[in-house]
Amino acid sequence: MPPTPGPRREVAGWITRRLSEAGPLWRAIACCTVALGACDKSPAAPATSAGFDPAAANAALAVVTGVSGTTAMQSLTVLSRLLKVAAAPPLATPPAPAIACAPAVPGTRTLPPSPAAAGPLAPLTTGLIADSLFRHVFVYDTTTRAYAPSADTSGPAGGIRFLLYGVTSYGLPATPLAIDGWLDLTDQSTGSAFRLRSQISDGASGIGDYLVGLSGTQAADTALLSGTVTDGTHTLTFTDSTGGAPVSGSVASQVTVSAHLADTVAGFSVDMRASRESFDPFDFNDAIDFTLSGTPQTIRMTGAITTYCLVPSVGLQVSLNGTPYATITNGTTTPNVTLAGGQSAPADVSQALLGMMAAQQQLFQWLGALFAPAKALLP
Numbered sequence: 615m616p617p618t619p620g621p622r623r624e625v626a627g628w629i630t631r632r633l634s635e636a637g638p639l640w641r642a643i644a645c646c647t648v649a650l651g652a653c654d655k656s657p658a659a660p661a662t663s664a665g666f667d668p669a670a671a672n673a674a675l676a677v678v679t680g681v682s683g684t685t686a687m688q689s690l691t692v693l694s695r696l697l698k699v700a701a702a703p704p705l706a707t708p709p710a711p712a713i714a715c716a717p718a719v720p721g722t723r724t725l726p727p728s729p730a731a732a733g734p735l736a737p738l739t740t741g742l743i744a745d746s747l748f749r750h751v752f753v754y755d756t757t758t759r760a761y762a763p764s765a766d767t768s769g770p771a772g773g774i775r776f777l778l779y780g781v782t783s784y785g786l787p788a789t790p791l792a793i794d795g796w797l798d799l800t801d802q803s804t805g806s807a808f809r810l811r812s813q814i815s816d817g818a819s820g821i822g823d824y825l826v827g828l829s830g831t832q833a834a835d836t837a838l839l840s841g842t843v844t845d846g847t848h849t850l851t852f853t854d855s856t857g858g859a860p861v862s863g864s865v866a867s868q869v870t871v872s873a874h875l876a877d878t879v880a881g882f883s884v885d886m887r888a889s890r891e892s893f894d895p896f897d898f899n900d901a902i903d904f905t906l907s908g909t910p911q912t913i914r915m916t917g918a919i920t921t922y923c924l925v926p927s928v929g930l931q932v933s934l935n936g937t938p939y940a941t942i943t944n945g946t947t948t949p950n951v952t953l954a955g956g957q958s959a960p961a962d963v964s965q966a967l968l969g970m971m972a973a974q975q976q977l978f979q980w981l982g983a984l985f986a987p988a989k990a991l992l993p
């Protein structure tokens with residue numbers, strides 16, 4: 615059992631906003647009152663905001679969040695945990711009363727090795743999708759609260775289709791069901807590797823097309839995703855190496871991602887290495903290394919966010935073009951953004967850096983949603 619966290623300060627206003635971004639399921643069940651503790655600051659540097667262009671950073675981040683914010687992508691992000699071939703037990707409506715939360719582990723954590731170093735995909739002999747399911751369209755059953763194959767066979771040859779719907783604040787399809795698009799999974803496995811082609815449509819055009827090479831089991835997996843996603847204006851090319859496994863000697867599990875995204879039109883790129891150690895849906899620790907380049911500046915954010923009962927404790931360092939620039943730590947209503955010289959950051963600088971922190975959390979969730987349906991097909 616992880617040690618009990620130390621004293622913390624209340625950040626109710628900020629958490630209300632963060633929970634509204636964290637997803638409707640967890641927003642509905644958030645219930646604990648905790649406090650946040652202090653975090654170490656980065657080494658001193660000139661006390662100035664000169665050289666930082668908040669507007670350029672905001673513009674690049676708006677592209678990333680815009681691409682992941684289309685209706686079909688939002689639906690996929692929320693419903694990805696339900697997109698399974700096998701029938702699942704009904705999901706209970708999340709409870710409103712308070713619940714006990716497992717203690718999180720405070721303090722800065724280091725990132726584990728990139729999952730890309732896990733080695734080649736293990737030899738396999740069969741595909742991920744049974745031939746009998748090819749072309750079938752999976753629809754949501756409001757009675758069982760699970761997806762099931764329908765009589766509709768307009769799905770992809772060699773694969774299956776999941777319909778995507780508008781969602782409720784509880785993270786379930788809203789009724790009456792309204793289709794926002796669909797996800798096609800086409801099995802391209804060979805004799806040596808599992809491989810899927812994933813295509814996302816909003817019903818009028820394709821907004822996502824990427825390949826997933828994966829191995830392992832649902833309990834311990836390794837995968838490489840590569841392809842594109844678009845909002846119709848901007849197209850992001852991305853690669854994402856990801857892995858997940860139980861943490862030895864602990865009740866926790868860990869997911870690690872190493873991703874690169876680029877928009878050649880806007881001329882920027884994003885690199886993220888991050889890991890999440892989860893004890894339960896309410897308690898998890900993130901180790902973050904997130905870089906926004908070519909905006910025309912390089913902004914790097916590193917450190918940790920320790921979340922206890924959905925309340926995060928923040929300790930992040932920010933560098934600008936390789937020089938220590940600012941820290942982000944706990945505040946009474948919002949996180950404090952402090953320049954390396956010791957004074958509070960100007961409002962526009964603070965807003966841009968907090969937006970970058972929020973974009974990192976959203977990107978982590980979004981990349982997980984792109985992989986989740988494929989992972990659910992593993993044994």
